[in-house]
Amino acid sequence: MAGAAAERKVIRVLLVEDEEIHRVLARALLRSAVGGVELDEAGTGAEAVRRVRDGGAGAYDLIITDGKMPVMDGHEATRQIRAMGVTTPIVGLSSDTLPPDVDTFIKAGADDFTPKPLSKEKLVRILAKFNLA
Amino acid sequence: MDYTNLRRQIISMKKSLFDQGYLDEQFNQLEELQDDSSPNFVDEVVALFFKDSSRLLTNIEQALEKYPQDFYRLDSLVYQFKGSGSSIGALRMKNECSMFKAHCNDRDLEGYRTLDDSSSIPASHSLLEQLHLIPWLTQMPPVTPEDKEGACHSEAEAGDIFSCKHKHQIKGPVST
Numbered sequence: 001m002a003g004a005a006a007e008r009k010v011i012r013v014l015l016v017e018d019e020e021i022h023r024v025l026a027r028a029l030l031r032s033a034v035g036g037v038e039l040d041e042a043g044t045g046a047e048a049v050r051r052v053r054d055g056g057a058g059a060y061d062l063i064i065t066d067g068k069m070p071v072m073d074g075h076e077a078t079r080q081i082r083a084m085g086v087t088t089p090i091v092g093l094s095s096d097t098l099p100p101d102v103d104t105f106i107k108a109g110a111d112d113f114t115p116k117p118l119s120k121e122k123l124v125r126i127l128a129k130f131n132l133a
Numbered sequence: 134m135d136y137t138n139l140r141r142q143i144i145s146m147k148k149s150l151f152d153q154g155y156l157d158e159q160f161n162q163l164e165e166l167q168d169d170s171s172p173n174f175v176d177e178v179v180a181l182f183f184k185d186s187s188r189l190l191t192n193i194e195q196a197l198e199k200y201p202q203d204f205y206r207l208d209s210l211v212y213q214f215k216g217s218g219s220s221i222g223a224l225r226m227k228n229e230c231s232m233f234k235a236h237c238n239d240r241d242l243e244g245y246r247t248l249d250d251s252s253s254i255p256a257s258h259s260l261l262e263q264l265h266l267i268p269w270l271t272q273m274p275p276v277t278p279e280d281k282e283g284a285c286h287s288e289a290e291a292g293d294i295f296s297c298k299h300k301h302q303i304k305g306p307v308s309t
Contacts, residue, residue, distance in 0.1 A: 019185070019213065019216065019217065020181055020185075021178060021181040021182060021185060021217050021220050022216065022217075022220060024177065024178060024181060025163075025166075025178060025220050028166040028171060028174060029166065032166060068209065068212055068213075094216075095212055095215045095216040095219060096212065116216050116219050116220070117159055117216070117219045117220045117222075119159065119162050120162060120165070
């Protein structure tokens with residue numbers, strides 16, 4: 001999957017975040033850090049699950065999800081996406097950064113966690129880790 | 134208008150916010166993301182922060198007035214506040230939020246300073262209102278040799294321009 005993304009040179013990212021300020025920041029960072037990016041946004045975990053289900057297993061190259069959100073949080077969304085058999089890299093992004101908070105994301109099936117706020121350095125590390133740079 | 138002195142005072146104000154730990158590197162990241170395609174990016178993000186924080190502060194104050202206190206709701210509100218502040222590099226405010234959340238988790242706010250304390254979340258937030266001046270730096274004429282001499286003004290002098298802005302109701306930078 002990562003190899004296909006590298007060949008395509010356009011990264012398809014799903015950002016799951018309910019707060020506008022974080023979406024604005026993530027859009028700008030993705031635009032500056034990645035040569036080509038197709039960005040979808042979901043305001044709740046439930047919407048993220050629907051987008052992944054509707055798009056199919058290969059819909060996205062990367063999913064970045066907040067923790068606390070209305071309707072469905074990022075941990076539950078991660079569990080449900082994994083339950084569908086989707087192996088897309090999922091990165092938890094949260095202001096709650098204590099070990100139990102990180103552990104909750106990893107146990108739900110996330111591949112990585114980064115504390116808010118998203119920054120250029122964190123994004124570059126994530127993209128490199130999943131061979132999306 | 135004396136843009137040289139104005140620029141110097143705003144730069145001094147910004148430096149003061151960093152030196153006193155109110156801002157961290159994340160604010161520099163915002164400025165780096167501002168370019169020709171997003172010329173008002175910093176202003177946009179700062180405005181979003183103050184839009185969020187105004188609402189959240191009101192909600193936090195209302196939640197604190199209730200008894201028994203809904204610690205889950207308080208924790209959720211402060212979580213949002215912390216995240217929003219961290220987006221603009223509001224370091225001290227972020228740390229205050231962390232301390233407040235820890236007390237929420239312990240179900241004990243007696244040990245936390247009151248909202249009237251000078252080091253509380255609202256106080257840190259109030260200092261950050263100076264950030265509204267930052268976009269003015271990009272709207273002024275190009276840097277002159279006098280600007281390059283550096284800013285060595287006191288915090289009080291840096292605050293003068295802020296007071297002047299509000300006194301004369303100067304509008305912010307024109308959006309392009």
